[in-house]
Amino acid sequence: ALSVFPQLQHPSAExxxxxxxxxxxxxxxxxxxxxxxxxxxxxxxxxxLMDHSLAVRETAAGALRNLSACGGFDVCDEMVTNDVMTPLVALLKECSTGLDANQLSPKKCRGMNKNYIEDIANEAINLLWNICECNNTALYIFNKEGCLEAVLNYMKKFATNVDLAISVANCLQAVTEDNPDLLSSFNASAQQILEMVMLCPESSMKHILLRTLIAGTIWNIKDTIPPGSLGSTVNAILKIFSESLAIDAGETIIHMNEAEKNRLKLAVEAETEENMSDTTENCVLSEDDNMEEIPKGKLRRESDVSDLLPSDKWELKEVTALLTAQQTALEIIVNMCCSE
Structure with missing residues (x-):
């Protein structure tokens, strides 16, 4: 893989x-x-990260995200030393502006279910989360560059892109922990965004995780809440944790396992109904895929490698979201009850 380094400077975006x-x-x-x-x-x-090609930006951010996630503290320190924060902050702010302008990628405009602005933002937010959690200099840059405004802007997409919202919530929980310099940035508008997410009525496991993470963030910034409202805020936080922990994870796993089996069974049945011409066409496409030249469609598929869970395993993602929400709730409750 080291041999592909020169290709990073290739004139072709693909x-x-x-x-x-x-x-x-x-x-x-x-x-x-x-x-x-x-x-x-x-x-x-x-x-x-600031390449003129949106697809390159996304895959570059995904590669750096994987490096930060798999490399650990020392690698994250090295990334900050090598000034990854400069292009990352620029990318985050540009994507945030793109959301405000309602800019869609060319592929999205052609009817494909792909929004590069939000997908790039998701990779970038995860990269930011990993680095800020490991490195105090990155956290200082986050504060100094006013990244909170851009990050909160992504949270406004929670109704249509819960995956992006969860990434933002993870990042927010990390950057608000033991970071008093950031508290002054949480004005009434910022708190209103968080409260809006907490009141989201959706009942999916991902939304439960989202509300749990936001509740944890609000607990981290509790010093910004007026004394008269603190009691009701704590009650709202505990209610979210209670709802998360009340769900039987064992039953959910069994239910999701059955749902996956039924989905796969239907997929197999649908596949067997294909006629001979479709089968022949698929064989031709398969032969083309084995050629050395990388087809455009295959390139897009292979570049989707930064998520740890397969994109089609929605049942697994739901279960993972629930277990993560419950673990997060328990950890925050312990922090609420015990002073270090």
């Missing part, structure tokens, strides 16, 4: 995207990370 995707996939293997760090992978990928 080649740069493929190179980023290849690196992103390999970086999920911890044993190869030192070699990539030695090759200045951060300085090579960092500028691509």
């Amino acid at each position: 080649v740069r995207e493929y190179a980023c995707a290849s690196i992103s996939q390999v970086l999920q293997q911890k044993q190869v990370i030192p070699a990539f760090v030695q090759r200045d992978v951060v300085r090579c990928l960092g500028p691509l």
Whole structure:
């Protein structure tokens, strides 16, 4: 995979995207990370966060996200030393502006279910979360550059993009923990956004996780809440935790397992109904996929490697969201009851 480094500077955006995707996939293997760090992978990928191609931006952010997630504290420190925060902050602010302008990617406009602005933001927010959780300098830059406003702007998409909202909530919980310098930035408008998410009535496991994370964030910034409102706020936080912990995780796992079996069964039945011409066409496409040249469709599929869970495993994601919500709720309750 080290051989693809020169392709990061290739004139073709598709080649740069493929190179980023290849690196992103390999970086999920911890044993190869030192070699990539030695090759200045951060300085090579960092500028691509502001590439003129949105697809390259997304895959570059995904590669850096994987590096930060799999590399640990030392690698995150190295990333900050190599100035990954400069292009990352610029990317976050530009994407936030894009959301305000309701800018959609060309592929989205052509009817494909792809919004590059939000997908890039999701990768960038996860990268920001990982780095700020590990490095105080990154947290200082977050405060100094006023990143909170941009991050909260993404949260406004919670009704239509819960995955992005969960990423933002994870990041917010991390940057608000033991960060008194950030408290002054949580004005009435910022708190209103968080309260709006807490009151979201959706009952999916992902929304339960989202509300739990936001409740944790509000607890972190409790010093900004007027004394007269603190009691009701704490009650609202505890209610969210109670709702999360009241769900029987065992029954949910069994239910989701059955749902997955039924979904896969229906998929198999639908596949067997394909006629011979479709089968022949699929065989031709399969042969084309084995050629050395990378087809455009395959390139997009292979670049989707930064999520730890497969995109089609929605049942698994729901169960994971519930278990994460319950674990988070328990951890915050312990923090509420015990002073360090």
